[in-house]
Amino acid sequence: MRRADRLFQIVQHLRGGRLVTARKLSEVLEVSERTIYRDIADLQSTGVPIDGEAGVGYIMREGYDLPPLMFNRDEIVALVVGARLVRAWGGATIARAAEEALVKIGAVLPEAERDRIRTTEIHAPAHRMSDEDRLKFDLLETAADKRNVVRFNYVDVEGRATQRSIRPLGLWFWGGAWTSIGWCLLREDFRMFRLDRIAAIETLKETFRHERGKTMRDFYRQMEDEVGHTPPDPTSWR
Numbered sequence: 001m002r003r004a005d006r007l008f009q010i011v012q013h014l015r016g017g018r019l020v021t022a023r024k025l026s027e028v029l030e031v032s033e034r035t036i037y038r039d040i041a042d043l044q045s046t047g048v049p050i051d052g053e054a055g056v057g058y059i060m061r062e063g064y065d066l067p068p069l070m071f072n073r074d075e076i077v078a079l080v081v082g083a084r085l086v087r088a089w090g091g092a093t094i095a096r097a098a099e100e101a102l103v104k105i106g107a108v109l110p111e112a113e114r115d116r117i118r119t120t121e122i123h124a125p126a127h128r129m130s131d132e133d134r135l136k137f138d139l140l141e142t143a144a145d146k147r148n149v150v151r152f153n154y155v156d157v158e159g160r161a162t163q164r165s166i167r168p169l170g171l172w173f174w175g176g177a178w179t180s181i182g183w184c185l186l187r188e189d190f191r192m193f194r195l196d197r198i199a200a201i202e203t204l205k206e207t208f209r210h211e212r213g214k215t216m217r218d219f220y221r222q223m224e225d226e227v228g229h230t231p232p233d234p235t236s237w238r
Helices: 003-014 022-029 033-045 073-089 092-108 111-119 131-146 216-227
Strands: 050-053 057-060 148-155 161-173 178-184 189-194 198-207
Touching (some): 003 057, 022 057, 073 092, 073 111, 092 111, 092 131, 131 148, 131 198, 161 189, 189 216
Antiparallel strands (some): 148 198, 161 178, 178 189
């Protein structure tokens, strides 16, 4: 869980005038009590009215709430279009997350701005990805996040079939197809694999650590050397 999400959850647990101990928060959020103490201190320093102390518990004074999300019209359109593109072209998990995000955003917007979500006439064709490719997307995204090696059968553009094991580093959308970027253990180099040409994919128990020369940043540097410009920094996608 990201730290920002954890701070939000702490505030949510303290709302309603309930006394909550650091131990309880640490169990719910799956972090140490020391982390909770540090987070509480940081929230208090920013003006969140939390009373209490270590070993006793914490309570938030009544009348405090998180400020509402506010977006201008162009930002709302960008969020709606992004969610629709993800729904049409993303994995099953991320597509559901996009839908939920729009529901949450709509719930806190003023009525006039909420209408903007419904009236944005920019759409993406539905069902452009097969259910099988959506599952492959989810598996590869999870494997890249958890740093698990994956193995699959692959057929290239010339019809040659090989079995590959890769260190998955990320996914790249080309406007009509997704590719998995990874360090190929067969070729000992970076390779990109189209999802629709991958079959029999499985996540292995084998994990990997990022090594110099084999990371996504190294891939981008290689791309820069080959094509003469730098693609967007992958860290900006998160």
